[in-house]
Amino acid sequence: MNRTSLFRILIICTGVMGADGVILAAASAHQPDASRLASASSMLLFHAAAVLGAVALIERGLAHLQIGLASAWGLVIGASLFAGDLTLRQYVGHGLFPMAAPTGGTLLIVSWIALAVSAAWPRRA
Template identity: 65%
Template sequence: MSKIPLYRILVILAGIMGADGVILAAVAAHQSDATRLLPASSMLLFHATAVLAAVALAERGVVSARGALAAAFGFVVASALFAGDLTLRHFAGHSLFPLAAPTGGTLLIASWLVLAVAAAWPRRG
């Protein structure tokens, strides 16, 4: 039962990511020269769905719960780094911190690999 609050937190974060992704897409559609906002929007929208999928797979026992939770939290943090950096560059003219977007992208790749291992790794029980 201790996993349930974490799942709920992840679903809430996925909802926020999805909403932010739609907002950034709308801003990009109505502003000229908003090329950085489209990839930021896409990363948030794609990975909000990935968070929901990881939670659903863990709840159904298809993947190890620990691996799925690690991947899902990785998707949240990495998407925030990637999208946050691009969005800050657009609106403020500077980066979140040096290499924030590439760090987020690398963490996204690692999170996908963690999810793959969670599906392949034998589960106890």
Template identity: 70%
Template sequence: MKDFRTFRILVILAGIMGADGVILAAVAAHQSDAARLMPASSMLLFHAAAVLAATALTERGIVNAKGGLAAAFGFVIASGLFAGDLTLHHFAGHSLFPFAAPTGGTLLIVSWLALAIAAAWPRRT
């Protein structure tokens, strides 16, 4: 059985990530000394698309449901950590917590690997 509520939540989160990515890009373009905001923007925009792709692949049954959803939520959490840390550092002068950005980056790598494994792992019928 497909959990359309979970898919809808992921699409909403991807939309928010995309909007935030565009906002950060605009701020970076109009503010001096905003070097941290462009990587934050890129991470959000790129992984918003990855969330949509992982959700669509999961919904269509191309990837294992548990792995596909884990990857999609991993992209959301990890991008939020990475971009949130850079953005907070820019505007407030401090990090979310020590190693927040590297933790987000590591979780992104793990999420990509989870998606690859979800594609390789056979579906249960």
């Protein structure tokens, strides 16, 4: 799979993350005691924008391709795990699996650090 295809898939993921973030924000505004949904919404919306930024940095050569892509995918997966776990807890009463939200959160932290590292090794001119 080429780089453009990977970028397109990431952008599609961010569109879904953004839409889900808005849906969860609306749901949290209309349901009593829905603070989990507000947190899930924030994670999806903030990290969707971050993934778009990471793709732009990679494309412009300001971030290393492989490290930057790993970071972007980590942001997508981490935010999805975190938000998915909180959403299931709100609606079903249990999470995805034990430690899903902390696993997603840890992956987000590592992915942010990886994005910073990817800027130390940009594309060679």
